[in-house]
Amino acid sequence: MSAYPLPRCDKCDKEFEKLLQCGRCKNAFYCSPKCQTDAWKNHKNVCRRPGKEPSEAVLELLNPKPEKTDPPPAPKKSVVQKEQPVRVEAEDLEVEEEAELSKQFRQELLRETQVVNAQMMTAMQEARGDPGQFLPRVQELKAAYEQMLLDHLNTRSRTQRAKDGIADCEEKEDPHLAAVHLGHDLMKEVVMAMLQRGMSSGSAMDQLDLANNHFNACIVQNTPPAKYALEDDALEGFEPAITRVKEKGFVTLEGLLDDEIASVIYNECRDNFWERRKLGAMHEAKGAADGSFECWLPYPPRKGTSPELEHALRILFGLPHEFAKNGYPRQLKVPTMAHLSCFPRGSLERLHLDFDGDKAGSSSSSSGRELTFVLFLTPGWEREDGGAFRAYLNGDRPGPRPGQATVGYAAGSSRDGEAYAADDDGPASDEHCIKEIWPEAGQCVIFRSRELWHEVLPAKKDHFALTLFVQRAE
Numbered sequence: 001m002s003a004y005p006l007p008r009c010d011k012c013d014k015e016f017e018k019l020l021q022c023g024r025c026k027n028a029f030y031c032s033p034k035c036q037t038d039a040w041k042n043h044k045n046v047c048r049r050p051g052k053e054p055s056e057a058v059l060e061l062l063n064p065k066p067e068k069t070d071p072p073p074a075p076k077k078s079v080v081q082k083e084q085p086v087r088v089e090a091e092d093l094e095v096e097e098e099a100e101l102s103k104q105f106r107q108e109l110l111r112e113t114q115v116v117n118a119q120m121m122t123a124m125q126e127a128r129g130d131p132g133q134f135l136p137r138v139q140e141l142k143a144a145y146e147q148m149l150l151d152h153l154n155t156r157s158r159t160q161r162a163k164d165g166i167a168d169c170e171e172k173e174d175p176h177l178a179a180v181h182l183g184h185d186l187m188k189e190v191v192m193a194m195l196q197r198g199m200s201s202g203s204a205m206d207q208l209d210l211a212n213n214h215f216n217a218c219i220v221q222n223t224p225p226a227k228y229a230l231e232d233d234a235l236e237g238f239e240p241a242i243t244r245v246k247e248k249g250f251v252t253l254e255g256l257l258d259d260e261i262a263s264v265i266y267n268e269c270r271d272n273f274w275e276r277r278k279l280g281a282m283h284e285a286k287g288a289a290d291g292s293f294e295c296w297l298p299y300p301p302r303k304g305t306s307p308e309l310e311h312a313l314r315i316l317f318g319l320p321h322e323f324a325k326n327g328y329p330r331q332l333k334v335p336t337m338a339h340l341s342c343f344p345r346g347s348l349e350r351l352h353l354d355f356d357g358d359k360a361g362s363s364s365s366s367s368g369r370e371l372t373f374v375l376f377l378t379p380g381w382e383r384e385d386g387g388a389f390r391a392y393l394n395g396d397r398p399g400p401r402p403g404q405a406t407v408g409y410a411a412g413s414s415r416d417g418e419a420y421a422a423d424d425d426g427p428a429s430d431e432h433c434i435k436e437i438w439p440e441a442g443q444c445v446i447f448r449s450r451e452l453w454h455e456v457l458p459a460k461k462d463h464f465a466l467t468l469f470v471q472r473a474e
Helices: 033-043 056-062 079-126 131-154 158-163 175-197 201-214 239-248 259-274 307-325
Strands: 250-254 293-298 332-335 337-343 348-352 369-376 389-392 434-437 444-448 453-456 463-472
Touching: 079 131, 079 175, 079 201, 131 175, 131 201, 175 201, 201 293, 201 337, 239 250, 239 307, 239 444, 250 434, 259 307, 259 337, 259 463, 307 332, 307 337, 307 369, 307 444, 307 463, 389 444
Parallel strands: none
Antiparallel strands: 250 444, 293 337, 332 463, 337 463, 348 453, 369 444, 369 463, 389 434, 389 453
């Protein structure tokens, strides 16, 4: 510990080893940009560059005169007295005017975004929620909206955009991409404001669909698991799977879908989502994904969803309640949308966790993803087709990937459609504790989101998966 006192922030009066210095007068010090901004209202009256004579207003602040009952005399008409106050006040006025203009510019964009949002909602409602009907109109409106934003950005310089609070793209980036990013930000703000004000469940679902599937907003609306509770006899032999997740953090189930149901679902995913990706039904996945596509499916499902896909969604959304009622140690909350992934031939997911604990500070954060449920949808899968879900079970981020993992098959054999826990105590790579699960229809991988490092290997043919990211409630 130092024997000398540390310097203090001129705003909050707390001690810090390093402080920010006022760029103009060099005599004021702050611990953070926030303290410097908060202090400016008072500091600007005494702030001047070194070597400059203080203005009359500054001298009065430094040497205040006794209060008088009579009104103060009118200031003398001195050229020297006017020159300095006008110079300082002009700089402050310029900053305030720029801030006000930036605020007005963003408010104008938000108003235009609200208009576009209303037009898109009208298109979705007129189509009665049928994506095949509203997708072309929504894409048309989105293209016009992004062009409008691009026109606005072209009227403002790079410096002005920075002052507007608009994220600056790389210099080599297509200017249209800057408009796309701005549109995502504005539409998310508009949708969040509408959801906070409250609306019907149908309208809220349309807003979430629009924001997440067309503007990459990543808005999550959660509900208690009991809302999606399955019938008592819907799943048999499920308790051992819950015990395994509680104890080991990972389990594989089989038999949740038969091949006949899976075939219908696969064809529906191919025809209604993958083949319509250019209309906005799916978009290229980000993050750990490499070449895969994704979209978010609301539950209860939209009009036109097949009974088979609705059945798969009902099972997936019902699983968290099975965990809750069988003593899972964490309180859970279930989102209203599931994630549909399409892995075209050769695509993959790089090594990752499903929980962004780094942003929250640590993996012990009290919110965020708790459990991940992955249900595979592709029938007739063979091991030579590849595409394995590779799980690293030791809980640590693995080092360099082994060239060829010698692993045992993590799932058991089918039992006439009855769901059961696969034998996860089977053979695995000793060095890396690896399990590989093939994406066969009806298999479901369940794991603790903030603990299991995993990746998806390339496949020789297309395959689909539904994923539910269940949140921690406390």
